[in-house]
Amino acid sequence: MSASNVIGAAEPSFADAPFAEVDVSTWIGPYPFREVPHPEPSVLVRVLDRERVRRAWVGWLPSAWHRDPAPGNRQLVEALTPHRAVLEPAIAVRPDWPHWTRELAIGLDAGATSVRVYPAQWGIGPGHPALVRLAGACAEAGVPLHLTVRFEDLRQRHPMDSVGDVPAATVRALARAGTGARLVVSGAGREFIEEVWWGLTLAEREFVSFDFGWVWGPPEDHFAGLVRTMGTAPFVLGTQWPLRLVQQSRALMALLPTDVSMAGPLPVPGAGNRM
Amino acid sequence: MTAAATAHAPTPLTGAAPLIDVHAHFHSPASGRADWSRYNASRLEAGERMGVVAHIASILGSWGNTSPTYFPSPDDLSSANAWMRDFAAQDTGAGAARIFAYVAVNPNHAAHALQEIRTGLAAGAVGIKLAASRKADDALVDDIAAIAAEHDVPILHHVWQDRRREWPGQDASDGVELGRLAERHPRTRLLLAHIGGGGDWAHTLHAVRDLPNVSVDLSGSGIDRGMMDATIEAFGARRVLWAADLTLCTGLTKAWALEAIGLEANALADIRWRNAVRFFPTARFQHRGEGLSA
Numbered sequence: 165m166s167a168s169n170v171i172g173a174a175e176p177s178f179a180d181a182p183f184a185e186v187d188v189s190t191w192i193g194p195y196p197f198r199e200v201p202h203p204e205p206s207v208l209v210r211v212l213d214r215e216r217v218r219r220a221w222v223g224w225l226p227s228a229w230h231r232d233p234a235p236g237n238r239q240l241v242e243a244l245t246p247h248r249a250v251l252e253p254a255i256a257v258r259p260d261w262p263h264w265t266r267e268l269a270i271g272l273d274a275g276a277t278s279v280r281v282y283p284a285q286w287g288i289g290p291g292h293p294a295l296v297r298l299a300g301a302c303a304e305a306g307v308p309l310h311l312t313v314r315f316e317d318l319r320q321r322h323p324m325d326s327v328g329d330v331p332a333a334t335v336r337a338l339a340r341a342g343t344g345a346r347l348v349v350s351g352a353g354r355e356f357i358e359e360v361w362w363g364l365t366l367a368e369r370e371f372v373s374f375d376f377g378w379v380w381g382p383p384e385d386h387f388a389g390l391v392r393t394m395g396t397a398p399f400v401l402g403t404q405w406p407l408r409l410v411q412q413s414r415a416l417m418a419l420l421p422t423d424v425s426m427a428g429p430l431p432v433p434g435a436g437n438r439m
Numbered sequence: 440m441t442a443a444a445t446a447h448a449p450t451p452l453t454g455a456a457p458l459i460d461v462h463a464h465f466h467s468p469a470s471g472r473a474d475w476s477r478y479n480a481s482r483l484e485a486g487e488r489m490g491v492v493a494h495i496a497s498i499l500g501s502w503g504n505t506s507p508t509y510f511p512s513p514d515d516l517s518s519a520n521a522w523m524r525d526f527a528a529q530d531t532g533a534g535a536a537r538i539f540a541y542v543a544v545n546p547n548h549a550a551h552a553l554q555e556i557r558t559g560l561a562a563g564a565v566g567i568k569l570a571a572s573r574k575a576d577d578a579l580v581d582d583i584a585a586i587a588a589e590h591d592v593p594i595l596h597h598v599w600q601d602r603r604r605e606w607p608g609q610d611a612s613d614g615v616e617l618g619r620l621a622e623r624h625p626r627t628r629l630l631l632a633h634i635g636g637g638g639d640w641a642h643t644l645h646a647v648r649d650l651p652n653v654s655v656d657l658s659g660s661g662i663d664r665g666m667m668d669a670t671i672e673a674f675g676a677r678r679v680l681w682a683a684d685l686t687l688c689t690g691l692t693k694a695w696a697l698e699a700i701g702l703e704a705n706a707l708a709d710i711r712w713r714n715a716v717r718f719f720p721t722a723r724f725q726h727r728g729e730g731l732s733a
Contacts, residue, residue, distance in 0.1 A: 198641065201665040214699070317661055319637035323603065380660065381688030382485035383478045409662040411699070415691035418452050419485050 183216040183414060184430035188278070188310065189350035189375055189402030191225035192243060193236070195315075197322035200225075203406040205247050212250060215410055217401065218429075219250050221278045221310065225406075227256040228282040228312070234267050241274045252277040254310060259298035260288055268298075272305055278348070280310045283334050290333035296341040303344035308433055311335060313351040314378070315407060332359040339368045346371055348433045350402045353378045354386040361394055373433035375402025377412045381419045388424050401430040451490025453694040456708065457726040458489060459715035460690070462595060462632055462658040462682035463496035465538075467522040469515070471504030479526075483537075485687045489694070492712070492726045495719065497541040497568040497595075498523045509571040509597075509609035513551040516543055520555060524562050535725040541568035541595060546579040553582060560590050565722040566630075570597040571609035576619035584624035593628040593718050595656070596620075600638025613638070614646030621650045628652055628718060633684050634670050635659030635693070644673040651678075654718065657710070658684035662692050668700055676706035680714045 192205050203225060212220055222244060227236035233256035244251045255271030257264055257279050268279065279302050281288075281295065288295055302309040314329045335349055339360070349360070349372065357374050364372065376399050379387045391399075403410040417426050451458070465482065466475035486494060498519035500511025511519070520542050527538035542559030544552035544567065556567055567587050573579050575596055587594050599611035614631060621629050629652060634640050636659025647653040655674060657667060658681075671679055681697070683690030697707060716724055716733040724731040 198663075199665065201668065316663075317637060320600070320639050320661065320663075380686050381691075383482040383687065384685070385481055387688070406664055409664055409692050409696045411692040411695040412662055412688065415452075415688045415695065419488065419688055419691060421481070421484070 180216060182218050182429040184401035184428060185218050185432050185435075187212065187217050187220040187401050187403050187405070187410075188308075188348050188373075188433060189312070190220045190405045191223045192240070192406070193225040195225055195407060196229050197316070197325050200406045205243055205251055208405060209247050209250050211405060211410055215414070219252060220405075221254040222251045223254040223256060223280045223310075227280070228285045228315070232261070233258060237267070237271055237274075241271075241276075248275065254278040254280050256280045256282065257298060258286055259294035260286065260292070264294075264298070265301060268301055268305070272307070276307065278308045278310050280312070282312060284327045284330045287327075290331055291337040295334070295338055296343060299338050299341060299343040299345035299347070302346075308346040308348045309338070310348045310350065313349060313356060315351070315404070332356045332363070335360045335372065336363050339364050339372050342368075344371070346373065346434050348373045348375075348400070348402075350375045351378050351404060354380070354390060357390060357394075361398070369398070371434075372398065373400050374398050375400055375413070376416060377402060377404060377408065379416065381416045382421075385421065387416045388421050391420065391424050391426055396426045399426075399430070400433045452488055452691060453490045453711075454698075455490070457492045457712040457724070457731060458681065458694065459493045459495070459712045459724060460486065460491050460683050461495045461630065461680045461715050461718070462656045462684045463494040464685065465496050465498055465523065465526060466502060467498055467519055467526075469504060469518055469522070470498075470502040472502070482687065483530075489687065489691055491537075492731075493537055493539055493715070493722070493724045495539045495541065495565060495715070495722070496523065496527075497543045499543055499568075499570055507608065509611075510547070511543070511545050511572070513545070513548045513555075516545060516551070516555060519543065520559050520564070524559065524564060528563070535728065536723065539719070539722050540564040541566045543568040543570065544583065545572040546577065546583060547572055549579055549582065553586060556583065556586055556590075560592060560721075564592075565719045566592045567594045569594055571599075571611040573610055575612035575617040580620055581623065584620055584627045587628070588624060588626040591720055593630050595630045595632055597632045598636070598638075598643065600634070600636075600640050601642030602638060614643035617653065618647045618650055621647065621653045625652055628654070630680065630718065631655045633657075633659035633682070635661030635663070635666060635689065636684060637661065640666055641669065644669060648673045654678040654680060654714065656680045656682035656684075657693050658682035658690065660684075660686045660689050662689050662696075667693060667696060671702070671706070671710075676702065676709045677714060679710050680718065681710050
């Protein structure tokens with residue numbers, strides 16, 4: 165790790181080709197349900213360098229469980245300021261709250277390059293018009309809208325973490341709304357991805373990207389099955405750091421059967437799709 | 440693998456050092472899934488690429504086809520155990536034994552379980568697999584623990600970390616219940632299955648940390664950051680064994696993460712393979728044509 169990366173003066177320059185252009189799903193900040201080691205931006209910068217990932221979209225982890233994400237957005241922007249060449253703020257916006265467009269504008273002015281929404285934690289169901297309005301605003305601003313299906317395996321969740329996963333219907337409804345927003349879905353398993361993908365028209369699916377860290381490799385070979393049937397274009401890197409080990413996507417790609425190929429660098433969402 | 444083949448083999452994804460999977464599963468034609476053979480081939484092929492030199496494996500009866508996965512019938516177990524041993528014996532993919540069998544039993548059928556263990560061990564099985572047919576601290580498990588000690592083989596025991604309610608389809612044990620069995624049978628080596636396999640792993644660290652005859656395997660789909668560090672800190676590297684269970688991808692992730700967290704070489708070797716050699720003294724593991732010894 166070079167000092168220049170730590171202070172954010174320059175993008176990393178890898179001796180080898182990058183593994184991915186961007187990690188679309190990272191956070192900083194503490195997790196309410198268990199101790200997470202070092203969820204700090206300087207540590208994330210080192211991890212990205214080690215894993216040969218050029219940059220990351222970074223959210224403020226506690227915001228999913230806060231009623232009002234605005235204070236978290238301020239802390240996020242401030243914490244990332246020294247690292248902005250590599251770490252890009254992913255602000256959280258509650259579209260069911262009054263004057264949410266003001267919070268979106270503040271975040272965009274502060275340099276946010278993506279917007280996070282947590283429908284399950286905030287009680288916003290599939291097809292809710294507020295979600296569609298937020299997607300429309302993201303499309304107008306040219307930033308992706310990011311949804312987190314889950315943070316942890318259902319079996320290990322804290323008793324107070326009881327809201328469940330984001331349903332696939334939420335993503336289908338957003339994609340079908342035709343807002344033009346790039347939808348980035350993190351934490352989805354095989355069934356969720358297939359349900360969305362095959363539940364959309366060809367035109368609608370062009371706007372949906374998935375990370376694949378929750379899809380299983382051999383011996384079930386779910387990931388190979390997805391790549392065979394969907395191609396590689398919908399898939400991007402999303403590690404869910406600091407909650408999960410970041411090597412998982414690389415492991416899934418390395419273990420693809422020989423008849424399936426997927427090579428890095430993994431693109432930014434939408435770059436692999438026809439647009 | 441011949442010397443010439445070894446020389447031309449690509450470096451495995453986890454590096455050149457041995458890697459032993461102490462928690463593997465295969466399927467048989469009785470599993471009721473049409474792709475059982477593809478599944479087994481995929482496991483072996485992925486293991487080869489990762490550098491797995493030994494899969495210590497079980498088949499849980501018919502995997503639900505003719506009796507429940509976690510409550511398998513005696514007939515299904517006998518059939519599966521025999522098939523597992525034959526599969527291990529017939530595998531010559533690497534020119535040396537790379538598949539080793541557990542004997543899987545259901546403690547509810549006590550006489551069958553003991554007979555199945557005797558038969559299996561005599562036929563070359565290297566350990567006993569208990570899943571979730573009965574809680575680990577149930578008296579019905581005592582004779583199984585005793586026979587394990589008598590034959591100097593370990594028991595791999597399925598565990599649900601911090602089980603806060605009864606989950607359908609199984610009588611899963613948690614670390615506290617396995618700990619009670621360990622206290623009653625201090626000469627029996629117990630391997631607590633899949634620290635990453637569901638539930639709250641932090642609870643398990645507290646539950647069995649003080650029981651020296653309990654070790655843990657790292658397998659499971661869970662890849663929480665901090666999990667492996669905390670596990671190794673709690674138990675020490677001599678009581679932690681790498682494994683994959685149903686997801687080799689998370690196994691590869693954890694093998695890579697073991698490198699990234701900066702373990703010293705001895706600790707890394709312990710977790711990757713040396714503890715397995717110690718844990719399964721009746722198994723003859725090989726790596727590149729040489730027998731492995733701890």
